[in-house]
Amino acid sequence: MSLALSASNFPRRAIHFDFHTMPGCEHLGQAFDPKKFVAALQQAKVEFINFFAKCNLGFCYFPSQVGTNYPGLTFDLMGQVIKACQAADIRVSVYFNAGLSHEEALRHREWCIVNQKGQVYEFDQMDHWFRKLCFNSGYRQHLLGMVKEVLQAYPVDGVIFDSMNVPPCYGIECIEAMQKLQMDPKNLLDAEVFAQQTKLSMQSDLEKLVQQYRPGIYRYYLGIEACHQPTHIELEVLPQGGWGYDYLPSRIRYIRTLGKPYSTMTGRFQRSWGDLGGLRPEAALFYDCVNSVANGGACSIGDHLHPSGALQPAVYDLIGKVYRRLAELDEWCDQAKPQVDMAILAPWLRPEAYRPSQHMELLAGASRMLLELGYQYDVIDGEAAFDHYKLLFLPDDARLHPSLAAKLTAYLQAGGALISSAWSGMHPDTDIFALPALAAMVETLGSETINYSFLHCHAEIADELPELGLTIYEPGIAMQGQPGSRCLAGLGKGYFNLGDWDFKHEYLYIPEKEMTSQAALLNSADGRVWHLAFPIALNYYKHAPIYCKTLLRNIIRKLLPQPLLQVKNLPSYGVATVTSQEQRRMIHLMCYVPEKRGQIMEIIEEASVAVDLEISLRLDGRCVERVYLAPSRQQLPFRQKDDYLKISLDKLIGYQLLVCDLK
Numbered sequence: 001m002s003l004a005l006s007a008s009n010f011p012r013r014a015i016h017f018d019f020h021t022m023p024g025c026e027h028l029g030q031a032f033d034p035k036k037f038v039a040a041l042q043q044a045k046v047e048f049i050n051f052f053a054k055c056n057l058g059f060c061y062f063p064s065q066v067g068t069n070y071p072g073l074t075f076d077l078m079g080q081v082i083k084a085c086q087a088a089d090i091r092v093s094v095y096f097n098a099g100l101s102h103e104e105a106l107r108h109r110e111w112c113i114v115n116q117k118g119q120v121y122e123f124d125q126m127d128h129w130f131r132k133l134c135f136n137s138g139y140r141q142h143l144l145g146m147v148k149e150v151l152q153a154y155p156v157d158g159v160i161f162d163s164m165n166v167p168p169c170y171g172i173e174c175i176e177a178m179q180k181l182q183m184d185p186k187n188l189l190d191a192e193v194f195a196q197q198t199k200l201s202m203q204s205d206l207e208k209l210v211q212q213y214r215p216g217i218y219r220y221y222l223g224i225e226a227c228h229q230p231t232h233i234e235l236e237v238l239p240q241g242g243w244g245y246d247y248l249p250s251r252i253r254y255i256r257t258l259g260k261p262y263s264t265m266t267g268r269f270q271r272s273w274g275d276l277g278g279l280r281p282e283a284a285l286f287y288d289c290v291n292s293v294a295n296g297g298a299c300s301i302g303d304h305l306h307p308s309g310a311l312q313p314a315v316y317d318l319i320g321k322v323y324r325r326l327a328e329l330d331e332w333c334d335q336a337k338p339q340v341d342m343a344i345l346a347p348w349l350r351p352e353a354y355r356p357s358q359h360m361e362l363l364a365g366a367s368r369m370l371l372e373l374g375y376q377y378d379v380i381d382g383e384a385a386f387d388h389y390k391l392l393f394l395p396d397d398a399r400l401h402p403s404l405a406a407k408l409t410a411y412l413q414a415g416g417a418l419i420s421s422a423w424s425g426m427h428p429d430t431d432i433f434a435l436p437a438l439a440a441m442v443e444t445l446g447s448e449t450i451n452y453s454f455l456h457c458h459a460e461i462a463d464e465l466p467e468l469g470l471t472i473y474e475p476g477i478a479m480q481g482q483p484g485s486r487c488l489a490g491l492g493k494g495y496f497n498l499g500d501w502d503f504k505h506e507y508l509y510i511p512e513k514e515m516t517s518q519a520a521l522l523n524s525a526d527g528r529v530w531h532l533a534f535p536i537a538l539n540y541y542k543h544a545p546i547y548c549k550t551l552l553r554n555i556i557r558k559l560l561p562q563p564l565l566q567v568k569n570l571p572s573y574g575v576a577t578v579t580s581q582e583q584r585r586m587i588h589l590m591c592y593v594p595e596k597r598g599q600i601m602e603i604i605e606e607a608s609v610a611v612d613l614e615i616s617l618r619l620d621g622r623c624v625e626r627v628y629l630a631p632s633r634q635q636l637p638f639r640q641k642d643d644y645l646k647i648s649l650d651k652l653i654g655y656q657l658l659v660c661d662l663k
């Protein structure tokens with residue numbers, strides 16, 4: 001039986017199977033046993049899988065008339081998996097690698113992307129990306145042909161297309177198509193814009209095909225921006241596989257604002273995809289998954305099927321431990337919506353923005369500060385409404401097209417508040433403020449030329465800041481206040497400028513000498529708008545000075561004196577989120593430390609512990625019936641005071657869900 005897919009029954013726990021099989025694996029699939037395969041998934045509480053139709057080697061795992069079947073595969077592996085899983089109510093989406101397909105590339109060199117040097121093989125990049133396929137070549141119809149075969153013959157619940165994000169191509173079809181559009185192949189930006197158009201047009205053809213043969217099934221396109229996903233989002237996050245631990249918290253808070261169901265796709269691998277013998281600690285895998293759940297998301301874990309076709313017991317023991325623990329929380333997580341006070345506005349997240357995707361470090365720095373401070377926030381690209389945010393934070397280079405500036409002005413006029421830094425609020429193409437509220441407050445003096453400056457905050461904003469000229473490591477803009485604004489921090493400069501060279505010394509030791517006339521922090525006359533001269537998010541991302549975070553907190557406290565959640569004694573590496581159902585509020589508390597080990601790895605080997613937590617949850621006028629731990633349902637004493645629920649928790653080991661039933 002195939003279950004209809006919809007937002008209300010979006011699968012909670014999935015497995016994404018990689019099955020990129022190098023030629024030469026004998027007896028492919030010979031140990032595949034549908035009963036054992038399904039039993040392993042069921043004991044691990046898996047509800048959905050992505051399984052392979054065609055891998056990035058270019059081999060098909062169903063009897064294709066169009067593509068290349070894996071040599072030696074004697075049966076319809078994909079078809080048997082679909083049949084067995086669907087009979088057990090496990091839904092199956094099938095995978096095609098779209099941008100990589102080495103069998104096709106070997107036999108059809110004219111289908112390969114031609115790079116700027118005229119090469120179709122990039123021998124300096126000998127990973128699986130060293131040959132790529134051009135969607136403007138004959139490969140497009142070939143790929144569509146394979147997808148059509150599957151859609152016609154199998155009752156799949158979804159399709160997932162990988163490696164859609166191929167780079168610019170300089171093959172003849174692409175050159176001529178660009179020229180027809182008056183684009184200049186010699187201009188890299190033109191070539192990138194054309195590659196983006198090509199990618200979206202390939203997606204459009206695939207969409208039409210699905211609508212023709214299996215309308216309504218799930219579709220996901222890896223390598224295409226979240227805002228262009230048609231049905232749902234599977235956020236690839238493998239923290240030990242190159243994504244790091246900053247990625248999930250910042251990106252899940254964005255994708256959840258796009259109005260589609262979403263999951264995070266982590267991996268069981270010690271390193272990254274294809275690491276068949278690598279297994280992560282249970283605490284690390286659990287942390288990724290529960291972090292998704294705590295942000296209103298579902299879970300997917302990446303595995304790589306062994307060529308034998310049998311699932312490896314140790315892998316499913318691990319996944320089962322993680323997923324069974326999460327399944328006990330379903331009652332409190334189904335349809336739960338994240339609750340927030342504020343948002344980070346990051347206009348660059350939209351691919352048509354002026355600088356696509358170049359500012360992820362700013363987002364990571366901004367997100368990290370708010371996360372460590374315990375605020376509840378979304379990340380938005382400017383499309384969604386602002387009205388339910390009490391405060392917007394525009395980190396460092398959040399530049400505004402006129403329509404977005406107008407939207408922000410309306411938000412401020414309706415009582416909203418804003419914190420911005422450096423070039424945020426300026427036009428995309430010029431260093432002039434597009435937002436009238438900032439133009440009225442800030443006189444810009446160009447880019448800051450002092451490489452290290454020293455921050456001096458006025459007493460009003462200096463709570464818990466050291467009485468010292470505090471180093472600003474990454475310069476932003478130089479500014480002074482316009483009449484009517486208030487300056488709440490000044491800047492000092494050193495005896496020298498960092499990096500000065502007088503043919504005898506490079507100036508590296510920079511003691512502070514004197515104050516400048518510049519402002520480091522300005523506040524509007526009505527107190528609702530704040531602007532920092534320096535890129536606070538970049539400073540935090542690259543150098544992590546706690547005083548940057550403390551200063552941000554001191555500003556936020558002015559604008560948001562009553563935050564949704566406060567957890568006293570939760571360490572800065574702890575994470576607390578709030579979700580809601582109709583008659584409930586859920587508080588997810590997480591305490592894990594990714595420790596840097598060895599050369600590059602960040603490892604969570606076990607849960608960390610926090611003690612004597614004092615939790616305050618703003619109730620917005622609601623009354624509490626009972627408070628309990630989930631899933632144990634052990635009730636906790638609580639108080640209600642000044643619109644806050646107050647709970648004490650003696651000890652937190654790793655993760656705990658607190659549930660507040662409302663009257």
Ligand SMILES: [Zn+2]
Nearest residue numbers: 134169171174
């Ligand atoms: Zn091409």
